[in-house]
Each structure stands twice: as structure tokens, then as C-alpha cells.
Amino acid sequence: MLLSDQAGQTAAAPKIPRPATLRESVIEAIQELIVSGQLKPGQHLVESELAELLGVSRQPVREALQQLSGEGWVDLHPGQGAFVHVPTVEEADQLLAVRTLLETESARLAAQHAGEEGVKRLRALCDRGIAAVRSDDVEGAVATNSELHSLVTALSGNKVLAELAAQVARRVRWYHTPVARQRGMASWEEHQALIDAIEAGDERRAAKIMREHTEHTRASYMEQRENEPVEPAPKPVRRRRPRQLG
Known part of the structure; x- marks a missing residue:
């Protein structure tokens, strides 16, 4: 039987990964x-x-x-x-609000499914983030923060939720970078409390901590934009054609 004849009888063959262009x-x-x-x-x-x-x-x-x-x-x-691109305040506010919804549910589900190994991985990331803050490594702290939040979502066990969260994660990291130093150690203390709730299997507490944690970042970003507004790029200037003399 030809492969083409089997197409309707078997599951689709896995796609071969291609290198990035x-x-x-x-x-x-x-x-x-x-x-x-x-x-x-x-x-x-x-x-x-x-x-x-x-x-x-x-x-x-x-x-x-x-x-x-x-x-x-x-x-x-x-x-x-x-x-x-210069993100508008409304644009940032909307995305960070969606992030809160997605990650609050992620934390609740992670409290159900993380397990001992998942908690161990979260604590290792938290330790790395605290070390980055102590050494004033903002870039390292931001990257580790992103890893930790991604892991919480992965530990939720909900693949659709993880895909949606991944779609906004990089832009969230963009908005988080300017306020990472301002949030400082407080952010990682909140992470520690979150991990404690996940380890205890306390869904309601994990969700509450994550909601408040993400709202703190949102509020910090809005405050930073108010104090240091970003100037938009200059508008294009229309160039007039020289008049023809005749």
C-alpha cells in the first residue's frame, strides 16, 4: 500500500524540524x-x-x-x-491585565500538579533570581523571572494556557525590564511565598499571591511611565517638490 493510500488511515507523520532561516x-x-x-x-x-x-x-x-x-x-x-515601537500606556495596561488573568490560573493549577520535582525546580530558579538581584544583575534577574513564570505555567498542566501565556511572555519581559530594579527583592520574596503555596497545594493562596504579584508589576510599570514618559518617534515630514520654472 502506498503512503498516499494510508493517509486517511493513520495519524499524520511528525514534521521534520527545520533550522531557523x-x-x-x-x-x-x-x-x-x-x-x-x-x-x-x-x-x-x-x-x-x-x-x-x-x-x-x-x-x-x-x-x-x-x-x-x-x-x-x-x-x-x-x-x-x-x-x-513606543508602547502606549493603554496597550501596556491591557497586556499586563491579560497576563494577570493567565498567570493567576496557572498558579492555581500548579498548586494541584507541580509535585516535589516541580517545586524543587521553582526554588532553584528563585535562588538564582535572588542572587542576580543581590549582584545588581538586572538582565539576569529579568531573564530568570521570565523562566520562573514560564515554569509555573508549564506546571499547570494546561497546554492551551501555556501556549497563550507564551504569546505574551516576551512583551511582558519588555515591560518588566524598566521596573525590575525598582521591584528588586520584593518581587522575589513574593515568588518565595508563591512557591510555598504551590508546595502546600493551596490553590486559593497560590492564585491570590500570583494575582497580587503581577498587579504589583503592572502598577510599577504605570508609575514609571507617568514619571518618565517616553517620547514618540518624530512624525514624517512631507517634502515638497521644487516648483518647475518655465
Whole structure:
């Protein structure tokens, strides 16, 4: 029997993983530069400079900026070029509110399903995050914070919930970076309390701690935006054509 004849009788064959294209790698690299704060909101993105920084030609950079524009990471202004997107307060508030909903449920379910090994992994991440804060390693603290929250979601046992949380995780990390130092050790003390609740199997307490924890980050970001508003990128200037003399 031919494979084509068996298609309706068997489950679909697993897809063979393909290596990331150059454009996908450049997209990931630019996103990471934005999330880490090395590229600031409103900053002008010059193709030639990015190409030199990433060690690639300008073509994949141009393609990456086009895609990042469609995903809300970059703003393209005709006549002026590309700029790092400046999140509006409303945009950030809405995303952080959705994050609270998703991660509160993740924490509740993690209290049911984490188990001894899951709790052990959470505590190891928490210890690493505390060490990063003590050494003033903001980038390390932010990355570890993201890992810890992702693990809580994974331990929930709900794959759909994990997929939805993953969709907002990188942008959440972008918003968290500017306030990570301000949140400091308090954030990790909240993590410790969360892990204690998960270890005890206390669903209600785990959900409550996570809800308050994510709301603290949301409030800190809003306060930071009020005190240090981000200037939008300049608007394109229309250039007049020279008048023809005749």
C-alpha cells in the first residue's frame, strides 16, 4: 500500500524540524535587543548599523523590520525609516491585565500538579533570581523571572494556557525590564511565598499571591511611565517638490 493510500488511515507523520532561516534569526536578535533595553522605545533603527552589529547583510535586516512592524515591535515611518515601537500606556495596561488573568490560573493549577520535582525546580530558579538581584544583575534577574513564570505555567498542566501565556511572555519581559530594579527583592520574596503555596497545594493562596504579584508589576510599570514618559518617534515630514520654472 502506498503512503498516499494510508493517509486517511493513520495519524499524520511528525514534521521534520527545520533550522531557523536567517531572517528568523535576525528577528529574534532584534527582539532580544528591544526586550533587553539595548534598543530603546522610539530609537531610530538604521539598517546598515543593525546589519553590522548582527554580522549580516542589509537584506535580512530589512525583511526582519518589515515583519516586526506587522507584529507591533517596530514602527515604519515613510521618509524617515524604522523606529522601536513606543508602547502606549493603554496597550501596556491591557497586556499586563491579560497576563494577570493567565498567570493567576496557572498558579492555581500548579498548586494541584507541580509535585516535589516541580517545586524543587521553582526554588532553584528563585535562588538564582535572588542572587542576580543581590549582584545588581538586572538582565539576569529579568531573564530568570521570565523562566520562573514560564515554569509555573508549564506546571499547570494546561497546554492551551501555556501556549497563550507564551504569546505574551516576551512583551511582558519588555515591560518588566524598566521596573525590575525598582521591584528588586520584593518581587522575589513574593515568588518565595508563591512557591510555598504551590508546595502546600493551596490553590486559593497560590492564585491570590500570583494575582497580587503581577498587579504589583503592572502598577510599577504605570508609575514609571507617568514619571518618565517616553517620547514618540518624530512624525514624517512631507517634502515638497521644487516648483518647475518655465
